[in-house]
Amino acid sequence: MLQRPSKEEYMAYYEQYVALVGDEPLIDTLAKQLTSTTELLSDIPEQQSNFRYAEGKWTLKEVIGHISDNERVMSYRLLRIARGDNTPLAGYDQDQFMSGSSFQDWSLSQIIEDYISVRKATLTLLRGLSDEAWQRIGSANGTEITARAIAYIIAGHELHHWRIIQDKYLG
Template sequence: MQNMLAEDEYASSYSSYVKLVPDGDIIQTLAKQMEKTIGLLLDISDEQAHFRYAPGKWTIKEIIGHMADSERVMAYRLLAIARGDTVSLPGFDEKEYAQHASFDKQSVKDLLQNLNIVRQSTIHLIKSLTKEDLLRRGTANNTEITVRALIAIIAGHELHHCNIIRDRYFGDATYPKAI
């Protein structure tokens, strides 16, 4: 999808996410990557899910919750812009959201179920959009953005965090081993 997007369709701060998204059917990409994410994380233990690779970093549970929260925010933005809303949509502070959530008190299974439900809702929304809707522009977090860029950001954001989990969490020498 990234090859379809022009650089003026999203803020440059999102380019690292957009670059991760493979070309092809974005709906299939979103569905398949959710299957992979669930497969990656479903069987980790509670001890593993509470692991932080460095002080001040989120736990894996907090990352899963953050992915769901972020997708909800981005899906709201794409809905509002696709429907022609011209109001400037606010930003959000991901650190505040995570701080005020109870992700570490939830099971990995529940967090993944929530993330999957959010994803299914996002996919159904995207399926309802027309080609014109996908090209519609709006303002979110004081930056002009298109609906299709928001979709790519959703996909790339998940890929980004799964890469971090694999590299910095699972790859850390102190990561708890499965029992």
Template sequence: MLERPQAGEYNDFFTRYIGLAPEGNLITLLEEQQAETNRIFSGLSEDQADYRYAEGKWSLKEVLGHVTDTERIMSYRLLRIARGDQTPLPGFDQDAYMEGNPFDGLAVTDLLDNYNAVRQATIVLLKQLPAEAYTRSGIANQSPLTARSIAYIMYGHERNHLTIIQERYLNS
């Protein structure tokens, strides 16, 4: 089983995300989270998915696009580090990624297809890694990071956004 990362395996910025992952098999948790995300977004009309809870905030479509983009980037980092690549990996600016994004012009079903493809690729990658690969360390955004910490960060990042969706979008 994929063990929870320890302090020192990741930048302190990610402590909150890692803490959002409950105890249990992380791969199972990622699969359950995928089902939850699908339930939420597949139940939205296009108008509902275009909703922003305040001026200047992302639409629900943009949130899903952001979650997908972030997981794609983090999964790439996980692959590089798990394979032993010691090349420092650059950071990314989520706001720059959102400028000129196509998400509001896409159907929710298309955004979900993209999300599901990325999540399934992440899950397959995690299932196929040898145990020793999870504790390999690399550098991303000028900070040390282990492969397993990235997996937990991906879960926590999405959990954070799902909580915001429940609190600020769906309960409005």
């Protein structure tokens, strides 16, 4: 069974995400998120998906798009590290990503489809990793990190944003 990463396996900033992940097997958590997130999003009217809770904040569509974008970036890092690539990987600016996106022009159903595709690809990647691959260490955003830690960060990042969504967008 995959164990929770130690705090030495990732930068302190990511503790806010890793700490949110429960004790059930990580791949089960990610698979359950796929189901629950898809079901929740499917019940939201299109008009509500364009809601911003404050000036300068992202719309609900943009938040979901950000979750998918972040998962793509983190999964790419995880893949490179798990395969033993020791090339330092650059960070990314989430606000710059958002300013270059067109999520506002997408329908909510397109954003849901994108989220589903990204999560299924992540699950396929993770299910194929060897025990050794999970433990591999690489460098991303100027800090050492393990493949295992990245997988936990992906799950926790979504949990973090779902708290915000439920409080600020759906509450």
